[in-house]
Amino acid sequence: MIIPEGFLFSAVSCEIKKKGKLDLGLIFCETEGTSWGVFTKNTVKAVPVILGKKLVKEPVTKGILVNSGVANACTGEEGLRRAQKLLSETSRLLKISEKSLLPASTGLIGEQLPLDKMLPKISELVANLSRENYILFSQAIMTTDTFPKIVSRTTQEGIKILGIAKGAGMIAPNMATMLAFILTDGEVPKSQLKKLLPKLVDQSFNTITIDGDTSTNDTVYMLSSNIKVIKNWKEFENKCREVVKELAYLIVKDGEGASKVIKIIVKGVTTKKDAQKLAQAIANSLLVKTAFYGEDPNWGRIFAAMGKTGIVFNPEEVEIYLNGIPWIKNFKSVTEENIIKEEMKKYELELLIKLKLGKISYELLTCDLTEEYVKLNAYYRS
Amino acid sequence: MIIPEGFLFSAVSCEIKKKGKLDLGLIFCETEGTSWGVFTKNTVKAVPVILGKKLVKEPVTKGILVNSGVANACTGEEGLRRAQKLLSETSRLLKISEKSLLPASTGLIGEQLPLDKMLPKISELVANLSRENYILFSQAIMTTDTFPKIVSRTTQEGIKILGIAKGAGMIAPNMATMLAFILTDGEVPKSQLKKLLPKLVDQSFNTITIDGDTSTNDTVYMLSSNIKVIKNWKEFENKCREVVKELAYLIVKDGEGASKVIKIIVKGVTTKKDAQKLAQAIANSLLVKTAFYGEDPNWGRIFAAMGKTGIVFNPEEVEIYLNGIPWIKNFKSVTEENIIKEEMKKYELELLIKLKLGKISYELLTCDLTEEYVKLNAYYRS
Numbered sequence: 001m002i003i004p005e006g007f008l009f010s011a012v013s014c015e016i017k018k019k020g021k022l023d024l025g026l027i028f029c030e031t032e033g034t035s036w037g038v039f040t041k042n043t044v045k046a047v048p049v050i051l052g053k054k055l056v057k058e059p060v061t062k063g064i065l066v067n068s069g070v071a072n073a074c075t076g077e078e079g080l081r082r083a084q085k086l087l088s089e090t091s092r093l094l095k096i097s098e099k100s101l102l103p104a105s106t107g108l109i110g111e112q113l114p115l116d117k118m119l120p121k122i123s124e125l126v127a128n129l130s131r132e133n134y135i136l137f138s139q140a141i142m143t144t145d146t147f148p149k150i151v152s153r154t155t156q157e158g159i160k161i162l163g164i165a166k167g168a169g170m171i172a173p174n175m176a177t178m179l180a181f182i183l184t185d186g187e188v189p190k191s192q193l194k195k196l197l198p199k200l201v202d203q204s205f206n207t208i209t210i211d212g213d214t215s216t217n218d219t220v221y222m223l224s225s226n227i228k229v230i231k232n233w234k235e236f237e238n239k240c241r242e243v244v245k246e247l248a249y250l251i252v253k254d255g256e257g258a259s260k261v262i263k264i265i266v267k268g269v270t271t272k273k274d275a276q277k278l279a280q281a282i283a284n285s286l287l288v289k290t291a292f293y294g295e296d297p298n299w300g301r302i303f304a305a306m307g308k309t310g311i312v313f314n315p316e317e318v319e320i321y322l323n324g325i326p327w328i329k330n331f332k333s334v335t336e337e338n339i340i341k342e343e344m345k346k347y348e349l350e351l352l353i354k355l356k357l358g359k360i361s362y363e364l365l366t367c368d369l370t371e372e373y374v375k376l377n378a379y380y381r382s
Numbered sequence: 383m384i385i386p387e388g389f390l391f392s393a394v395s396c397e398i399k400k401k402g403k404l405d406l407g408l409i410f411c412e413t414e415g416t417s418w419g420v421f422t423k424n425t426v427k428a429v430p431v432i433l434g435k436k437l438v439k440e441p442v443t444k445g446i447l448v449n450s451g452v453a454n455a456c457t458g459e460e461g462l463r464r465a466q467k468l469l470s471e472t473s474r475l476l477k478i479s480e481k482s483l484l485p486a487s488t489g490l491i492g493e494q495l496p497l498d499k500m501l502p503k504i505s506e507l508v509a510n511l512s513r514e515n516y517i518l519f520s521q522a523i524m525t526t527d528t529f530p531k532i533v534s535r536t537t538q539e540g541i542k543i544l545g546i547a548k549g550a551g552m553i554a555p556n557m558a559t560m561l562a563f564i565l566t567d568g569e570v571p572k573s574q575l576k577k578l579l580p581k582l583v584d585q586s587f588n589t590i591t592i593d594g595d596t597s598t599n600d601t602v603y604m605l606s607s608n609i610k611v612i613k614n615w616k617e618f619e620n621k622c623r624e625v626v627k628e629l630a631y632l633i634v635k636d637g638e639g640a641s642k643v644i645k646i647i648v649k650g651v652t653t654k655k656d657a658q659k660l661a662q663a664i665a666n667s668l669l670v671k672t673a674f675y676g677e678d679p680n681w682g683r684i685f686a687a688m689g690k691t692g693i694v695f696n697p698e699e700v701e702i703y704l705n706g707i708p709w710i711k712n713f714k715s716v717t718e719e720n721i722i723k724e725e726m727k728k729y730e731l732e733l734l735i736k737l738k739l740g741k742i743s744y745e746l747l748t749c750d751l752t753e754e755y756v757k758l759n760a761y762y763r764s
Contacts, residue, residue, distance in 0.1 A: 044689030044697045074685050076713045109682020216686050294760025300491020307426030315426045331458045371753035378676025
């Protein structure tokens with residue numbers, strides 16, 4: 001894995017989650033870092049989101065402190081007090097300004113951070129900082145994720161970009177119960193980060209949906225150690241985009257209980273908003289999701305989901321393709337059902353819906369809905 | 383069961399569904415009936431919906447012909463031709479005007495009505511008409527329903543009202559893959575029916591949601607045999623409301639795979655639209671639904687679902703009650719978790735959410751999400 005210059009990582013277990021599992025992670029920037037953040041649009045915001053929104057406005061960022069197991073959402077004044085205590089204790093030991101450490105949390109809503117377990121572990125967390133520990137860090141931020149999500153790229157002029165994310169359930173535009181941290185050693189002034197990060201998020205994490213739910217804690221931070229001058233800005237941006245798009249893909253791939261990744265492309269619509277609505281209606285329809293899980297070419301459910309949006313279109317003009325194979329034209333299956341059934345058995349599916357209303361397209365990544373999703377979420381806390 | 387005067391019922395098996403199961407039903411009105419209908423708002427409308435919308439405008443209605451197994455949706459010109467053939471053949475044998483027979487269908491989208499199996503059965507269907515066969519009729523309209531849904535009431539002046547419905551999956555406001563037929567022997571002119579029926583639907587079938595999906599075929603017909611003069615209109619309307627509300631309850635109770643019925647009441651909101659949005663966000667959140675299934679008092683998911691709506695409220699002011707027990711106040715559980723857990727084991731749950739924004743309330747009935755739902759819908763056609 002390519003690790004950008006100027007970053008150290010660490011993780012410890014405070015036993016917030018099950019015994020022995022890593023649940024507190026730290027990214028430290030050895031230089032005067034610059035950061036920006038994009039946060040959940042849920043009107044119920046977790047404490048770290050409220051704090052992070054302010055702290056990314058500071059000129060210097062030295063690190064990111066993340067815990068999993070407890071979301072510190074719906075925790076009121078006490079939650080704020082605890083988060084601040086955790087940040088101040090960590091910055092004291094790191095010998096940095098309290099305002100240069102960004103917080104993020106993921107886990108159960110409505111529970112307080114167990115400071116009695118966490119504070120005694122911070123010296124160990126700080127002592128363990130190393131370049132190699134990015135793997136431990138990526139594990140410490142996992143909740144129902146089944147694998148750590150790490151992606152990296154280098155530009156031709158040697159600028160390194162590393163992305164680490166966690167996702168799993170509740171992944172709906174915008175964003176999800178997802179945290180992502182994009183690190184680079186390229187020099188990016190805050191004014192540029194402010195433009196770049198929302199664009200990257202819009203093209204990646206905002207185009208995925210697992211179950212239509214949006215969390216209280218969604219956070220994407222981008223942090224630059226400002227070590228290398230970027231000459232080819234365009235290539236840098238492209239590589240950043242590759243990193244976030246791949247992370248978004250990995251999040252869907254690891255959607256709770258998911259057995260398939262489905263790309264939904266809606267073409268030929270008059271506005272982006274309508275194209276998005278149609279794609280989301282299909283992606284979030286439990287009936288469509290379960291049909292994909294059951295590998296059942298029950299295409300009527302796709303039409304029903306589209307019609308539910310209230311967008312007016314002539315369904316007879318809609319064409320549907322599965323993995324490039326013409327499937328439905330003029331309300332008729334134009335390929336033998338067995339062939340479509342066989343195609344549906346694949347792990348990666350691309351569902352293309354062509355309308356004849358306009359010229360706008362929209363793409364969305366989603367997954368199927370399985371019994372495993374229900375099991376996972378019914379007994380999440382047990 | 384109380385059967386209104388002037389109605390006969392029948393059902394046969396055309397083997398559209400599995401061998402031997404009833405799948406074609408007929409309601410016949412012996413007098414000059416009056417009808418009205420309320421239909422799906424899905425922009426993809428099934429053929430019987432397109433036809434029904436026109437036919438309820440006719441002055442006289444003599445009957446309702448319903449099939450299950452094939453929805454006759456997304457079937458184009460051929461679907462229209464087949465539905466008309468079926469209606470004309472049935473009215474010919476009933477010796478009534480073709481325009482006085484209302485159609486309804488439920489089942490798979492995208493398949494044509496198998497007329498070769500259906501037409502030969504119509505003489506038997508007509509021959510079997512009787513007052514008692516309402517039970518067979520109620521079975522013939524079932525798809526994934528596990529029990530027939532029949533409710534009746536009589537007013538003090540002896541006006542009888544009978545409601546027969548089918549529901550199961552895809553039940554979201556407005557309406558669902560649901561069909562309901564409300565029959566009465568009270569005299570109700572069409573001008574009154576036009577006002578009464580939408581009101582009844584709004585207070586019953588539009589306040590339930592199973593999985594957030596809306597079907598192409600939703601239809602509620604009300605048909606009066608006009609035999610008895612209604613003097614106490616208010617009592618009549620109340621009894622009608624009882625019938626549709628109970629039918630709506632039965633539909634949720636029989637939601638696909640449902641193990642619990644949950645009434646969600648949102649109080650203290652400024653507009654009906656907002657109250658509705660909040661209730662629907664909670665009711666349709668897979669995370670809330672699975673938490674109820676798992677009997678897990680994970681209240682943070684309720685807040686996350688509410689916040690997703692974008693409606694601004696102070697979450698610390700929100701109070702949550704379960705079956706009347708104060709549960710959450712000021713972000714804290716005010717009752718021991720074990721007591722709430724025990725309460726969640728009940729089959730019928732009432733979740734009351736009190737906000738402090740305004741004075742508007744909204745109620746919604748829903749059910750939990752179980753592995754059984756996924757199984758049922760993944761392998762619906764097998």
